[in-house]
Ligand SMILES: Nc1nc2c(c(=O)[nH]1)N[C@@H](CNc1ccc(C(=O)N[C@@H](CCC(=O)N[C@@H](CCC(=O)N[C@@H](CCC(=O)O)C(=O)O)C(=O)O)C(=O)O)cc1)CN2
């Protein structure tokens with residue numbers, strides 16, 4: 188029984204890759220220096236895995252930006268606008284766009300990788316597009332590892348996932364039609380890899396976790412039967428993760444591959460189906476993903492061994508591997524880096540990050556191989572003891588929180604009056620102009636803001652000094668917003684490291700780490716807090732800065748909160764109770780905060796929910812159940828206030844078409860959404876649905892430093908005005924401005940206010 192790891196984090200133990208890449212972008216280091224850092228990280232990762240005793244170690248799981256982008260390069264799927272560029276310049280231009288005297292190209296789109304907080308670069312396809320092979324990166328990594336004495340299994344994205352996750356850039360064809368021209372490129376790639384003496388290649392096809400249409404199913408058959416005769420002796424590991432094969436199980440078991448990988452963490456019921464399946468022929472190896480690649484809890488050995496034993500009885504040791512459920516890309520790197528702090532102390536013994544997960548895989552492998560080493564049995568016992576302690580720990584259980592969740596009623600999820608009644612009251616109370624202007628919350632998180640926070644956290648400056656600094660930043664932001672004439676202001680979120688981590692730091696039941704970084708996109712990382720116990724709010728979390736900001740202006744300053752579903756989705760969530768229960772606990776904490784903001788005189792409160800869409804289960808059958816509890820949790824958080832208090836929500840990177848009635852069901856008085864890149868296309872869902880509440884379609888793309896003109900934004904607003912009742916329209920950017928710098932932020936917002944004013948003027952003339 189071999190051990191397998193599907194992939195390892197590539198950011199480095201202390202985010203070395205982020206630092207080197209950003210330095211390279213700023214021209215502070217050379218390409219060679221960047222590649223040198225990359226090489227060091229790869230080397231450390233390989234040695235770490237070898238040292239732990241992993242049998243099947245990946246290569247090509249490293250990336251300077253994203254694995255889908257790498258695959259675009261490998262397969263020569265390079266959009267025309269980048270074809271005059273070469274090398275790293277081309278690579279990063281595809282990822283981030285490039286604007287110089289000579290070149291002006293927009294970046295490729297980025298979107299969420301299944302239901303994770305990782306974003307991938309979306310391949311672009313056109314009819315009759317040609318592909319070509321660039322195997323250099325893959326071959327280089329195989330050799331780099333070999334020079335350390337490590338034979339790796341390269342990881343590549345499979346052809347069906349590659350095509351399905353991409354996007355047609357012209358109409359009139361389907362991207363799967365490109366399969367015939369893509370397959371010979373894979374064939375050449377397998378040949379080149381075989382020439383390196385490689386035994387196994389891991390082909391990732393996570394689209395197996397989704398519903399597949401007939402066209403995709405036959406594409407799978409076509410591709411893998413083609414591979415059967417065109418891979419030069421290479422053995423294939425077909426990897427699906429994030430859910431079971433479901434209705435695609437027949438299809439998957441019928442494909443001519445040597446190894447089939449199962450994510451038994453997300454779905455262990457599939458094991459029974461597979462073991463009983465007539466197509467399981469005694470030849471295929473099953474790779475059992477029992478160690479969670481996406482969460483940070485120590486593996487429960489007893490539970491994992493039960494699954495492995497069941498499989499062993501049916502297919503025997505020789506046909507089984509033990510491994511991680513998915514790539515460890517989604518886990519932090521090393522728990523061993525964490526210094527004990529009072530709150531992580533007890534929790535720490537329940538956790539395993541990537542490094543620790545490697546030993547878990549190997550221990551399970553040995554135990555399942557009936558290795559009788561004394562120390563192994565000790566380890567098993569210790570593991571059982573820790574899990575028992577965790578279940579009964581006082582840290583986890585808070586009776587009054589459980590009671591409160593149990594007593595939730597339908598009423599708790601209902602505003603007092605209907606939207607129509609609230610709207611009348613709010614109009615009278617708030618007295619805002621037509622096309623009211625606002626922003627989404629954050630203003631630039633400059634280097635200076637981050638440095639001051641680091642100094643404060645390291646006790647290098649006092650809390651008074653830090654507060655004074657934040658006060659100065661907040662005041663500047665308020666003054667700026669007043670100067671340019673925005674209608675509804677924000678405080679700027681300068682006191683927050685991250686919109687989820689910040690709340691995690693103030694809530695009971697949450698722990699946070701110092702180095703628990705996970706890649707979100709490119710060089711951007713997040714440090715998800717850990718929800719280990721029942722959640723409660725010991726004291727108000729945002730009232731101080733919201734009140735201060737409100738006291739600085741006669742205009743309304745929006746209170747700014749992250750919603751329960753987004754806090755859940757972007758944290759590491761406890762695995763000992765249903766997510767819905769944890770979500771309701773968070774919802775109650777946010778509800779209390781909303782009520783406290785109202786008491787403090789805040790009239791408009793925004794509850795951000797950008798992760799509602801990302802949290803959708805991968806299979807449609809499971810959507811209704813999720814949406815039912817997720818939307819209700821939002822409503823619980825929003826429904827404790829008077830009719831006159833205006834509740835906003837905000838969502839980005841979301842398509843709304845297939846969930847628009849649930850979005851309407853949130854019943855927020857105002858929703859602000861990302862629409863500018865799609866030129867208001869995303870609004871159509873709201874139009875078709877006759878969405879009744881107020882809505883702020885984003886008029887400028889905050890992911891780019893480019894300053895949109897007044898005319899552009901006015902045009903977008905005109906489009907929106909033709910689609911929706913103008914008295915329901917708000918004017919705002921797509922999302923928060925934390926990743927931007929001040930100069931472009933100022934220029935863009937000034938233009939935005941001008942666009943709104945110009946439109947108001949035209950409207951007055953009409954009447
Ligand atoms: N959790 C979460 N998920 C999300 C989003 C989000 O905002 N939050 N947005 C979308 C993704 N967008 C993102 C946009 C920006 C960043 C981002 O900027 N991340 C920062 C880290 C943010 C952070 O927590 N910063 C901390 C610590 C930052 C830090 O590295 N400090 C330095 C010192 C400061 C310096 O020299 O820069 C250090 O300790 O060494 C702070 O501000 O306090 C980064 O990678 O650089 C991440 C995701 C979707 N998912």
Ligand SMILES: [Zn+2]
Pocket residue numbers: 627797837838839921922923
């Ligand atoms: Zn947003």
